[in-house]
Amino acid sequence: MTSHIYQGHYARKRFGQHFLHDQSIIENIIRAIQPQHGESMIEIGPGLGALTVHIGRLLNDLVVIEIDHDLILRLQNNPLLKQKLTIFQQDALTFDFSRFARSQTQILRICGNLPYNIATPLILHLFNHISVIHDMHFMLQEEVANRLLAHPGNKSYGRLSVMAQYYCDILPVLNVPSQSFTPPPKVRSKVVRLIPIRHSKELPNHMYLLSCVTRAAFSQRRKTLRNSLSHLIPSEVLLHMHICPKLRAENISVMQYCQLARWLGKI
The missing domain is CATH 1.10.8.100 (rRNA adenine dimethylase, C-terminal domain)
Structure with missing residues (x-):
């Protein structure tokens, strides 16, 4: 089996790791997110910090959720980041975003290059915390992004489309070719923006x-x-x-x- 190594780190298939290296794509994503001083931002799956370093330059504090211990050590020792980062080593599917938002006394901005194997359940998990989220920017497998954006009658339209479009306005931001990653995935990717719609009168359930x-x-x-x-x-x-x-x-x-x-x- 071929092992893929990038910047001294072996990409772990079980974590769905593909590391973004295309600087023009990275810059376009940062421009789309527009991190602002004083905001409470969480990056899911920072990996080797391709986005993290750029976001960190614009913020005093940045929270990241990362499951890979080796990547956490690298982030902790990054001279541009280590004074600014709060790191949670856990699966983002278990993270209580509502509780964290209460501790920050402000709503959250969330971004990340989501591993293909957890993207859909993670997005559904985030809908449970939608009231504390300002916006979300995610890099997703193109198929998942198309499902988020699909309208009735489209072959991609399904359960995720309905759930996502009930909770958010969803906009395509950027198409990302597989060559922008190491190792290159077998699929193309797309960045999307999700902006929660407030439903103050809906039933709790x-x-x-x-x-x-x-x-x-x-x-x-x-x-x-x-x-x-x-x-x-x-x-x-x-x-x-x-x-x-x-x-x-x-x-x-x-x-x-x-x-x-x-x-x-x-x-």
Whole structure:
């Protein structure tokens, strides 16, 4: 098996490590994020610090979440960063962003080059903390980014599309070729910006209900809604909401899925 080494570090496949080295891409990402003095910013998966060093120059303090002990040692010994960094060595999927935001007494800006193997569950995890997030900028596998951005009727439109577009306005920022990384991944990447939409009047359990409806619908996306949602929502309810039971999951808008979730919350 071929081992990939970059700046003295072996890229670990189990952590999905691909290190960004293209300086023009890095500069474009920093311009898109626009870190500002005094902001509370968290970088997920800083790796060898390609983005971290640039962000650190613009901030007095920067929080990073990194699971790889060897990379943490390198960050701790980086002369440009070590006085500014607060490092959490843990899986970002276990990080309590709401608790941290309370400790900072301000909402968070989050960024990162997300490992392909945890991108989707991590984004869904962050939606649990959406009320304490100002914005998010992520480098993602192009397929995942396209799912975030997809509209009804598009083959990429699915459960992640609905969940993400309910919670955020999502904008494409930058396409990134595989050659911009070491080792180069077998897929292209895309940077996206997610800006939370405030839903102050929604039910506290709305995310859970929306998750239930979308999971049921898209787990059997070849079936009609009449069949895929039969155990949750009767066809007459769909008709009452002007949703044709003969349609499939990819034909239903985010607003219509929210209607279905609200109905579930009332029964």
